[in-house]
Amino acid sequence: MQGTRDFYPDKMRWRNWLFETCRRVSQLYGYEEYDGPFLEYLDLYAAKSGEELVNEQTYTFESRGGEKLAIRPEMTPTLARMVAAKQNELRKPIRWFTIPNVWRYERPQRGRKREFYQYNIDLLGVESVEAEAEVLAVVVEIMQALGLGKGEFVIRINNRYYLEALLGELGIDVSKKDAVFREIDRIEKLKPEVFRANLSEAGLTDEQVNGLETSLREKNFGEYPALKTLWEKFEQYGISDYVEFDPSIVRGLLYYTGTVFEVWDPSKKFNRAIMGGGRYDNLVTALGGQPLPAVGIAFSDVTIEEMLTQQGKMPNLPREIDVYVAFYSANEKPTAIKIASELRQTGLKTELNILDNSLDKQLKAANNSGARYAIIVAPDELARGEVNVKDLQQREQKAVKIEDLAKILKG
């Protein structure tokens, strides 16, 4: 089906590697994994996600009972719903992460599918921007663990309140905010004259357009308190090299308040955000909870794969097992089965030859299995209570007592 993928074992190894890396780093910071249902009531998204996301990109249908349901297009509303439902009994601050599959009805292209896996990390219950700093520190560490270092990704950060203040200083009326934000969000894609023309059309004076353009190009937040504090925290967390202030970052989701951020490939070979996130202090309230400030960020397996591919950083992850058990003839097979069972009991990943083919073929199969060692059960050695152990990398072989086998294989 369009925009979906089959994960054959070769690809599944990569996905597992990615997920395990995300889990490991998240847990290092005390974050706990959660999950929710694949389906939600459509109403959950209707209020607060982006209009286009809900109306045009969400898979919706009616259940047999006539309820309007949606396949989750994102995870944050589910998270907010879950938190609101048990708000009083949850230990705070809430540090959670998840890696759900989500669906969006869009035209697929590079870095964009219809079904994808989305790592989400969220920190709820912290009002100060220290929350932003910690969440981004986790993100930086995940990127590093995936093989991306300094200069290979950049987190671009803005604050919507800062942007609103800027509009205020320029005397731009609040009623024009949405239209102006929209143009600001696209400034990098637009030619300067188009940007200016669009703003004029939105009702800005030439003076306001010039002032806005100058401020956006300056990339300097001055003394704006929330951003100043945030940068101090970046320093303390040691991630200053990975962040940059960019007043043109706005983002489309309606629920963001204050800080917003996106992760980009600095080489721009991949010309879309790899990750996106920000602060959403009102979402839990909107879903019936008590006020609870929150920060979160998400990325998908699809965009990360594209990023790693562009940077030549896709890892080589060959199939790996410990032992391949081969045998000389059908007479030795029962013994081979027994030996394989014993090896598995000791925790060694053991693949047993299950066909009745020649030793020649078996060793070839052993080589292709990814096994470090091959065990060869053969009559002469068996008579002495031994089997041959072949190191498939060193190409060396020696006979060892069967009872010593596991110990020797475990090094």
Added chain:
RNA sequence: GUGCCCAUAGCUCAAUUGGUUAGAGCACUGGUCUGUGGAACCAGGGGUUGUGGGUUCAAGUCCCAUUGGGCACCCCA
């Protein structure tokens, strides 16, 4: 949802521009090697050219539809 580009063996690509039976490298299988794997040599399997129609004496090649992939919008991870 709009516009455009692409589709040949498992993979990467050929096919004298509409003309015999669609080829090559790599990969795969078997053999040279009857108690031992990555080399070399030899041989072999594998395709209704994404799918379905149409034009033509003749279609991988031209036309239409459809499916999938990509690019630009839109949006976004």
